[in-house]
Amino acid sequence: MDVRADTRARLQQAALELFTRTGFEQVTADEIADAAGTSRRTFFRCFATKADAVWGEFGAHVARLERLLAATREDQPVLASICAAYVEVNDYADGDLPILRQRMALILGEPALQAHAQVRYADVDRVVAEHVARRLGQTPDALLPRLVATSTRAAATTAFEVWLADGTTTLAAALHAAFDQLALGFPDLRPPSA
Amino acid sequence: MDVRADTRARLQQAALELFTRTGFEQVTADEIADAAGTSRRTFFRCFATKADAVWGEFGAHVARLERLLAATREDQPVLASICAAYVEVNDYADGDLPILRQRMALILGEPALQAHAQVRYADVDRVVAEHVARRLGQTPDALLPRLVATSTRAAATTAFEVWLADGTTTLAAALHAAFDQLALGFPDLRPPSA
DNA sequence: GAGGTTAGTGACACCCAGTGCCACCGGGCA
DNA sequence: TGCCCGGTGGCACTGGGTGTCACTAACCTC
Numbered sequence: 173m174d175v176r177a178d179t180r181a182r183l184q185q186a187a188l189e190l191f192t193r194t195g196f197e198q199v200t201a202d203e204i205a206d207a208a209g210t211s212r213r214t215f216f217r218c219f220a221t222k223a224d225a226v227w228g229e230f231g232a233h234v235a236r237l238e239r240l241l242a243a244t245r246e247d248q249p250v251l252a253s254i255c256a257a258y259v260e261v262n263d264y265a266d267g268d269l270p271i272l273r274q275r276m277a278l279i280l281g282e283p284a285l286q287a288h289a290q291v292r293y294a295d296v297d298r299v300v301a302e303h304v305a306r307r308l309g310q311t312p313d314a315l316l317p318r319l320v321a322t323s324t325r326a327a328a329t330t331a332f333e334v335w336l337a338d339g340t341t342t343l344a345a346a347l348h349a350a351f352d353q354l355a356l357g358f359p360d361l362r363p364p365s366a
Numbered sequence: 367m368d369v370r371a372d373t374r375a376r377l378q379q380a381a382l383e384l385f386t387r388t389g390f391e392q393v394t395a396d397e398i399a400d401a402a403g404t405s406r407r408t409f410f411r412c413f414a415t416k417a418d419a420v421w422g423e424f425g426a427h428v429a430r431l432e433r434l435l436a437a438t439r440e441d442q443p444v445l446a447s448i449c450a451a452y453v454e455v456n457d458y459a460d461g462d463l464p465i466l467r468q469r470m471a472l473i474l475g476e477p478a479l480q481a482h483a484q485v486r487y488a489d490v491d492r493v494v495a496e497h498v499a500r501r502l503g504q505t506p507d508a509l510l511p512r513l514v515a516t517s518t519r520a521a522a523t524t525a526f527e528v529w530l531a532d533g534t535t536t537l538a539a540a541l542h543a544a545f546d547q548l549a550l551g552f553p554d555l556r557p558p559s560a
Numbered sequence: 561g562a563g564g565t566t567a568g569t570g571a572c573a574c575c576c577a578g579t580g581c582c583a584c585c586g587g588g589c590a
Numbered sequence: 591t592g593c594c595c596g597g598t599g600g601c602a603c604t605g606g607g608t609g610t611c612a613c614t615a616a617c618c619t620c
Contacts, residue, residue, distance in 0.1 A: 176597065200576065211599050216578060250555040286488070287481040294480070308555060315528045316554055319544055322520035330513045337507065350513055357551035360510055361444040361502060370568065394605065405570050410607060 180218045182208040187225035192274055196222075196282040223288035226278050234295045237261045241303040250307050254300060254324050255351035259344050262328075276336055280329075293329075297321040327354050374412045376402040381419035386468055390416075390476040417482035420472050428489045431455045435497040444501050448494060448518050449545040453538050456522075470526055487523075491515040521548050 186207035190199045201222055205212045219225045240257040248256075264272050279285045298312070301321035305312040312318075331346035338346075353360065380401035384393045395416055399406045413419045431451055438447040458466050473479045492506070494515035499506040506512075525540035532540075547554065 174596075179597085201578085202576090212577095213579095213599060213601095214597085217598085220578085222577070251552060283485050283488075287484045290481045290484045291477055294477075304555070313527075313531065315524065315540070315543060316547065316552070318527060319521060319524045319547055320552060320555070322524055323517040323548065326516035326520045327513060330509065330516055333507075333512060334509045346509070349509060353510065353513055354517060355551050357549050358445060358510070358514060361498070361514070373568085395607085396605085406606095407571075407608095408569060411569085414607085416606070 175214070175218050179208070179210055179214060183210065183215055183218050184225055184228070187219075187222075188271070188274055188278070191226065191278055191282070196278065196284055221288065223285055226275060226285060227292060228275070230292055231295075233261060234299060237296065238299045238303075241299065244303070244307075246307075249355075250304055250320070251324070251351060251355045254303070254320070255347060255355075258324070258328050258351075259347050262343055262347070264343075273336065276332055280333055280336060293325055296325055300324060323354060324351070327351055369408070369412045373402070373404055373408060377404065377409055377412050378419055378422070381413075381416075382465070382468055382472070385420065385472055385476070390472065390478055415482065417479055420469060420479060421486060422469070424486055425489075427455060428493060431490065432493045432497075435493065438497070438501075440501075443549075444498055444514070445518070445545060445549045448497070448514070449541060449549075452518070452522050452545075453541050456537055456541070458537075467530060470530055474523075474527055474530060487519055490519055494518060517548060518545070521545055 183204060187199075187204045190204060190207060199222075201215050202212050204222075204225070205215045208215075215225075237257055240260055241253065244253040244257070279289050297318075298321075301312045301317040304310075304317040304320045305314065308316060310317055327350040328347060331343070331350040335341060335343045335346040377398060381393075381398045384398060384401060393416075395409050396406050398416075398419070399409045402409075409419075434451040434454055435447065438451070442450075473483050491512075492515075495506040495511040498504075498511040498514045499508065502510060504511055521544040522541060525537070525544040529535060529537045529540040
């Protein structure tokens with residue numbers, strides 16, 4: 173019932189390559205399957221959606237984020253704990269950075285993939301909101317847990333965008349810069365600029 | 367080349383109705399067209415996507431937001447100006463609230479529509495980022511303008527969610543509550559809770 | 561009032577994503 | 591050798607979205 177790991181890996185690699193070269197919408201599932209030396213039917217057994225081929229092991233990613241948040245020390249400020257967890261989860265080895273760049277360029281650049289990302293990010297938001305709710309003694313669907321979850325994810329996404337566009341800064345540095353702004357209520361735009 | 371306004375209105379109404387009753391994925395474009403007394407082909411001339419039938423005149427909405435932001439006084443804090451613009455754009459007459467609730471329940475509840483929303487919201491983000499960039503003398507793709515745009519939209523979305531789930535608070539009140547938290551750097555979770 | 565233009569529409573054919581179903585193939589196992 | 595079973599390929603089908611053409615009704619001109 174399951175899928176052989178190398179078949180999945182070949183499909184993922186082929187998909188990433190073709191999407192980057194030709195554009196997400198232009199590539200058909202048949203072409204990916206051909207490039208990976210397998211069939212269209214097998215592609216859709218590995219990935220529920222064409223878009224899912226771009227996301228590696230994102231489920232494991234979210235699970236790891238959840239564990240990190242659960243292990244947070246109580247005396248650490250909540251935003252700092254979330255920032256630290258985001259930084260740790262996204263601490264890739266140098267050798268993995270090119271693939272990460274390729275993946276994120278697609279996700280942040282292709283409209284269809286941006287849309288799909290929303291569904292995947294909903295899991296992240298849920299995990300973060302539960303963490304905040306636990307720390308605050310509120311329910312996860314109250315205003316504050318929800319708001320912290322969505323705005324910290326907004327910060328993380330923005331950090332990824334500038335990291336991707338810039339090329340000189342570290343991903344960790346970009347994440348810290350974004351979270352600092354958020355945690356301080358955007359001090360840089362506090363003084364009326366006139 | 368254009369589409370008759372009442373055809374579009376009938377289709378939109380039928381779509382909203384059917385989506386709410388049966389669920390977005392369960393309704394086919396044919397069924398919507400039949401319910402509106404027209405053809406499938408005409409449906410796709412009115413709306414590029416099945417999902418687009420849920421969004422009313424969202425383009426006009428964004429344009430109005432842009433005008434409001436452009437007319438902002440220079441001595442008003444940036445976040446306050448954005449909050450005021452969001453509140454004003456979402457200041458519906460009481461008679462329009464039921465339709466708004468219906469629309470937002472679909473957009474926030476159906477995964478496929480959540481995904482599609484990301485594409486529409488990208489326009490909002492661009493407009494807000496340009497406003498912030500103008501006020502700060504930065505480019506719209508710098509960290510701070512992007513971050514303010516995405517996190518204020520996160521705040522607005524969260525406000526919509528609690529407004530929808532709650533039923534007692536005003537939309538304006540929910541927006542102000544969310545923006546206040548954001549502008550102050552989440553003071554409610556500042557003290558280490560231990 | 562006849563003839564031409566034009567916008568809106570409907571009908572049909574097509575491409576492609578995604579799914580259900582079944583047949584096949586290869587390897588472990590009695 | 592015969593059986594079982596996980597991975598796979600082929601096939602047909604649904605449904606979203608598009609390009610094309612033919613039709614119709616209004617409007618305009620002579």
